[in-house]
Amino acid sequence: MSVRQLIRTPDVGSGIMFIAFGLLGLSFSWDLPTGSAMSMGPGYLPQMVSGILLVFGLLVSAVGIARAREAVPITNWSWSALILILISVGAFAIAIEPLGLVVGIVLTTLIAIVAGRESRWGEALALAAGLAVFSVVLFAYALGLPMRIWPSFW
Secondary structure, eight states, X not given: OOHHHHHTSHHHHHHHXXXXXXXXXXXXXXXXXXXXXXXXXXXXXXXXXXXXXXXXXXXXXXXXXXXXXXXXXXXXXXXXXXXXXHHHHHHHHHHHHHHHHHHHHHHHHHHHHHTSTTOOHHHHHHHHHHHHHHHIIIIIIISOOOOOOSOTTO
């Protein structure tokens, strides 16, 4: 199997993407002071997340290389799906402050669901509701983060 064919397998391709994002994050946060786990500096979290992405990418790529012979190569992909996923992330960033966590999560999930080819609205609504409940319980109650849960006009 050639290198080009190997890169076009899903596991190796996604592993390379994780490695690229990890290296990019490390390059942007390299000069920031990290501090320690007890006294975190501004570079601590970006460097930890970037390092985790890098290690995860290496592991996924290794598994992909080991299973390359049985993998089905990626032949094409959908630009509309990519754009919808990016729009869903942007919608969350715009909606979270004025509309709150619940509306932001539901909006993001429903936009992202449209990107899939097998979208079922009943499942999408159940997923959005479950993610919203989980996010509120985790971030607002368990972690106690000061964030708006509902829109300010409610």
